[in-house]
Amino acid sequence: MSAQRDASILDVIVVGAGPTGLLLAGDLAAAGVRAVVLDRAAEPVQAPKGNGVVGRAALELRRRKLLRGTGLRVVRPPRFRFGPLTLELGLLRSPLHVLPVPQHRLERLLAERAVRLGATILRGHEVTGLEQDGDGVTVQAAADGSPVNLRARYLAGCDGARSFVRKHLGIGFPGVTSADISRLARVTIPPGAVTRVGDRIELRGIGQLAAFRPNRTGHGSITIAPADALDRSAPNDVYIVSTHEPRADSEPTDELGDDELRASLRRVLGADLPYTTAYAARSVVANSRHAERYRQGRIFLAGDAAHIFGAGGSAINAGLLDAVALGKHLAAVLRGEAPDTRLDVYRSERRPAVQRTLALTRLQVALEAGDETGEALRDVLEELVRDRATARRIATLMEG
Template sequence: MEDIIIIIIGAGPVGLLLACELSLTGARPVVLDRRPQPGDTPKANGLGGQIIDVLDHRGLLERLSAGSPFFGVPPGFPFGSVPLRFAGVDGIPLRMLMIQQPRLERLLGERAAELGVRIRWGHEVTSLAQDAESVTVQGEGFALRGRYAVGCDGGSSRVRELAGIGFPGTTDDEQVWLGHFTTGTETGVFDHPRVAGLGPGWNRTPAGRVLVTSLQPGVHIVGVREVRGDAAGRVTIADFQAAVRRVLGDDLPLGEPIWLSRTRSQARVAERYRSGRVFLAGDAAHLFPAGGSALNVGLVDAVNLGWKLSATLAGDGPEGLLDTYEAERRPAAERALMQTRAQAALERLPQEEGDALRSLLTEVFAYEEPVRHMAALLHGSDLPYGSGGHSLIGRLVPDLRVVTEDGERRVAELMHRGRPVLLDLVGTASLDQELGGRVEVVRARCADAPAEAILIRPDGVVAWAGSGGDGLAAAAEQWFGRGSVGAVR
């Protein structure tokens, strides 16, 4: 039996980012993955929303965005089959980064290696047991015991099953075929006369729906939705072409396949995110019926859980800190489930009813305020963690430009170490020497300071903001434990 501090099951993006978060504070997790090596399947094609800001807080955004076909505020976003247009609208928080999952995993894996994370490929967990002090996972040829374990092993999570956590929800009756293809040219399938008549997004036909789009030159994506058969087994190019023919009524010049899949969308949230010393994150905890949310929500799960586990392992976390993980992240998942269900419903409505609703929403989304609201919903910033006092509390700290003794810096740069920060913007709030180094005090000036001082959690969420230090000690004790703060003067 090998003793490990913390065991992460699943070396996808969520598991890798969680491992990085833990390692920042000195914890040394071990990551297990049943695959023999990193995958090359582009299950996701980009990131968007709050996770962009969170990655910036860790200094990872520059690394991930280098060479990306697109990074920034998009001109619009397809909410189901209804276009949201952001061009010319101020205050849009939603930024998007185009990056395919294999590249994302490779870059996060490189960062994990820099931090000393150990990844063990070909380790499939087949049993799990826990007691009051530890959790033990076993598989063929290995047995590990840790203080905690986190299942980041996807929608069919074995960890979730072994921990006895239910996964209620629904499975779509439509089968979804999705393929990435290359033709060696920058146009390829879009020159085909049948494609020329297809609009952006999913196009309805009498037999289902079809999608043709592209995210990079020379590579196009084709999707097919139909009510048919079981979504299981290996997909061949002949299977895929037959699905296109059934739904479109004609062949498409698909080209050489890069990746083919066949799935059914699911809408689920785990009954609970924790069972004793076992936690769930990412797709193991939630599945959404429309794209563009799962990976973003899952990666924020990892950052939220990471600092709380680190503090608990170090003996610094207050009682009940780990319970706040589900209290904060479950409502975020339910919010994402709501809006992705709405997107899916817009696609599935019968033709006449769907056209009427889409026309009405298109009129509503022509106004700036509804567009800002929808952008905040997609970004994930419309639902803060709790409430009370200052409007910043419970939200990601704004990326202010501040002037410190080291010169001008962005607030995001102050968060790279993954530690709590007290940002003193007027020089009137300070903490005494009883901090013990747990909270980093940064004294700075800011021309448009939203508060005199801001207490920021390691995940970038504002724990307290205000003036004169009123309530600061209580907030610091709530999140960082008794004795973390001395007198406020």
């Protein structure tokens, strides 16, 4: 460790206790760096969100022994979804690694690791101001209505798509917003109303739907999957459903009413989905955006604060890899093993990788389009990915 460090200030303040911020804090603590995580929420969010980690990020978690004793394991699936298409990767040596894990459980594991290694997590601390100078960053926060001031040599903004850190710095976030809206929920479907038939789900009054991939109709699409296929602890009568249809004048909301959910399902399916209860219902409008800068002085962006993707399944993966890269470079500088200019490598490493991920997710969104262009793309690519070498090449790009 560097003998010149001022013990009166922290090394790194991490804003945001999502997967990106928690992995970063744990990696810094493992390197002997003093890290504090600030999160505005008083408690970890338990609502279902992401369902797994895909690609090299899964291997990074395994390498950190995060999965020991959890019953979780990284698998290499013989097939995987790419937008509305299925990539047949083969039973042997699939190039894609997947860790099925609910996001709330992943966050708990990452938080336990970070604290065990020496990081501090302060929940209920909302950042309200930032000031930086040549020696460090001063953070103003509010906790239980009282002001809190902290100072560190560096700060990492891992505080999500609506990042206070990014907005406070005035860093642009260009990109595109979808003209469609997705409504998502977990629903309970009584056993008498649903039957699983291989990779298909038969619903009373509706017929068969393919599981895990969009089922297109004349008014949009619906995706349905049994929750226990992604989370073994989930009841076997719970299903994850999502509709995708034109947005019109609808606005996304974190608390979607049952009437709106049922109406969307009815519009897309042309019939009522036979569920009894729904929870964790919300609606989202896909955005695909990339921050103009990853660094401003002593402040960095990572995860959703730096990039968001129009297709699901990419945000956690990209954010975790941001954390791996940023943690490595910050630790080297703070331990006196490299000059401050080493931190510029973070951008040069991650920006091209994120650009490729953005391209892959934008292609998936285009494949979902209900217009003639989307239909043409699906026809051509569906034929191309029947060649296993092509499917495996796409999977290799997704692996990161």
